Amino acid sequence: MASQRRGAFIVLEGLDRSGKSTQAAALVSRLKTINGENSAKLMKFPDRTTTIGKMIDAYLRSQNELDDHTIHLLFSANRWELVSAINADLAAGITIVCDRYAFSGCAFSAAKGLPYDWCIAPDKGLPEPDLTVFLDLTPAVAKLRGGYGEERYEKEELQRKVRVLFHSIGKQMKGGKWQEIDASSSIEEVEKAIWKHVEPFSDGCTSSINGLWIE
Numbered sequence: 001m002a003s004q005r006r007g008a009f010i011v012l013e014g015l016d017r018s019g020k021s022t023q024a025a026a027l028v029s030r031l032k033t034i035n036g037e038n039s040a041k042l043m044k045f046p047d048r049t050t051t052i053g054k055m056i057d058a059y060l061r062s063q064n065e066l067d068d069h070t071i072h073l074l075f076s077a078n079r080w081e082l083v084s085a086i087n088a089d090l091a092a093g094i095t096i097v098c099d100r101y102a103f104s105g106c107a108f109s110a111a112k113g114l115p116y117d118w119c120i121a122p123d124k125g126l127p128e129p130d131l132t133v134f135l136d137l138t139p140a141v142a143k144l145r146g147g148y149g150e151e152r153y154e155k156e157e158l159q160r161k162v163r164v165l166f167h168s169i170g171k172q173m174k175g176g177k178w179q180e181i182d183a184s185s186s187i188e189e190v191e192k193a194i195w196k197h198v199e200p201f202s203d204g205c206t207s208s209i210n211g212l213w214i215e
């Protein structure tokens, strides 16, 4: 008997201005072209549309001040409030392409100086992505891209620390679930590199979803 296929959970991570949003949208279109209009969905964290998301948005635009721990927990809560929607979509066979996830949560807050173990704790047990593709770019190159510096964390010094943390988070992800690609080339080249990793997941998965950062 053929086992039930679920949607794949694919995450794109990277520094600010690494091209994640463009690539996530392109990936969803590609998956829809292959498998149909209702086969894939784009998500993004932070999801600024919820009540928690609006607080995060105000913080990122420097319209309010929050303690580092508080904003970290809000970012995490913003993921937890969407877990039932994620699980329902995956179970319905819809592949989710997610622009940022808990890896950003940990990398940014740890770069600000919060302890690593404290940072990952609230996100433990979230649905674990089947694949995370890290779009690697130096902060110096990212800085040259349009709109840089508009939001709170778009500072070269902080982004340098975030990049180091992303690399060390990735090293701890086992079983090929974390892949890094060079995001400094053209949009088309980056799209090709991402697809190489995503293609094996393009008709979904049969395994059950694990809990993130749970042994």
Ligand code: TMP
Residues within 6 Å of the ligand: 016, 045, 046, 060, 075, 076, 099, 100, 101, 102, 104, 105, 106, 108, 109, 151, 153, 154
């Ligand atoms: P965005 O530019 O993708 O909308 O993300 C907004 C900023 O929030 C970005 O600088 C990364 C940061 N961030 C965190 O600090 N923690 C998180 O959990 C997430 C998802 C993003």
Ligand code: MG
Residues within 6 Å of the ligand: 016, 017, 151
């Ligand atoms: Mg940004």
